[in-house]
């Protein structure tokens with residue numbers, strides 16, 4: 001026992017290692033440093049932690065929430081952290097900023113009590129950044145903790161009347177240019193705008209597709225699963241169930257597929273065909289419907305559904321994909337298809353097939369992916385406005401070649417998982433003007449869905465339909481010599 005008047009200096013204490021937050025930090029670093037995708041980085045990290053016996057299901061759920069939430073709200077958290085740091089954010093080291101964002105999310109975006117959020121993040125900082133920088137993290141997070149999210153948003157977002165796009169962008173964690181594009185795509189009125197931004201910030205349910213002829217939706221209806229809203233082949237796992245536990249998915253007879261993507265394939269398969277011009281044989285003559293093309297097939301979700309639908313009517317799908325490794329994924333997705341199909345590694349802008357070969361053609365073109373923000377939490381901050389014109393020539397070229405590949409009287413589906421008008425209508429309008437193709441009304445080919453717009457093309461929306469914001473236009477090529 002010591003009676004010394006001098007207080008002993010605080011003994012050094014090793015930082016507490018919290019595997020959940022360390023894993024979340026590693027995932028954020030991978031996304032930040034290597035431009036990795038959170039939905040690809042996280043599962044192997046979680047598997048490793050489970051294998052080491054470090055994680056139970058609750059830990060995995062918390063780590064996932066911390067990573068997804070931090071990434072999704074990154075721009076808004078940056079604006080808040082900037083108010084709490086005495087230098088420009090670009091001068092803060094990226095790993096420090098990742099720890100601060102992870103802390104901000106715990107304090108402002110979860111129910112974790114403030115003191116627990118601060119102390120857990122400071123402990124994390126001690127482990128991954130060192131004691132010196134942990135003090136900085138502590139000081140900044142104490143300032144962040146001085147208000148709740150609503151209070152911070154009032155401070156950092158400009159008033160709506162002054163700058164509506166920035167106001168909504170900060171409040172709903174979307175970059176301003178994305179707000180602007182979504183607003184245009186919704187038609188410019190205020191209806192639905194906030195609902196859409198909110199829907200983008202929710203984690204989507206996992207949706208399964210029962211591949212026709214290989215399984216039926218009823219077979220997938222176990223546990224908390226419920227039927228899809230629109231597609232007869234869809235089943236929703238409402239409690240975030242694990243598709244890997246569903247036998248039909250393990251066997252490839254069913255797959256994971258958003259309902260919007262299912263509807264694109266179903267609408268293309270249901271679109272009416274006409275006989276090729278010049279063909280005679282009377283009204284009763286059978287209209288040819290034998291050969292289908294998916295010109296942008298990787299990784300194969302829509303191709304697998306199309307191939308199964310084609311098989312049901314004795315038709316064959318050719319699935320083309322430019323990237324060899326993605327063509328491999330298409331091959332795996334189509335394995336076991338009940339009818340004939342072919343997977344080819346091919347550039348659909350330099351077709352290896354003759355003009356007029358196919359009865360139905362889908363081009364689900366590369367795009368910004370602004371319609372799938374629910375699934376890719378980092379995408380909205382990584383994408384840049386200049387990406388949009390960057391995709392434009394390829395999108396036009398793919399549609400041009402699709403119109404060339406389809407026979408007269410056949411049908412082309414042009415799809416994007418982006419609602420950006422420059423990637424949807426602008427492309428279609430240009431090709432209609434250039435080639436004289438006719439736009440078909442896609443709306444009657446979808447189930448009775450509200451909010452499909454004035455047509456003839458359709459735009460699906462997360463807030464209205466619970467799907468990704470898929471776009472689909474159906475086109476009939478100009479008649480030969482027309």
Ligand SMILES: C[S@@+](CC[C@H](N)C(=O)[O-])C[C@H]1O[C@@H](n2cnc3c(N)ncnc32)[C@H](O)[C@@H]1O
Pocket residue numbers: 261295296297298299300301302303320321322323326346347348349364365366367
């Ligand atoms: C949006 S993804 C298609 C998604 C797919 N339809 C599905 O549902 O799984 C676009 C695909 O087109 C491929 N692609 C890009 N340029 C291409 C080209 N010139 N020819 C063929 N495929 C191309 C990309 O590699 C990518 O896999």
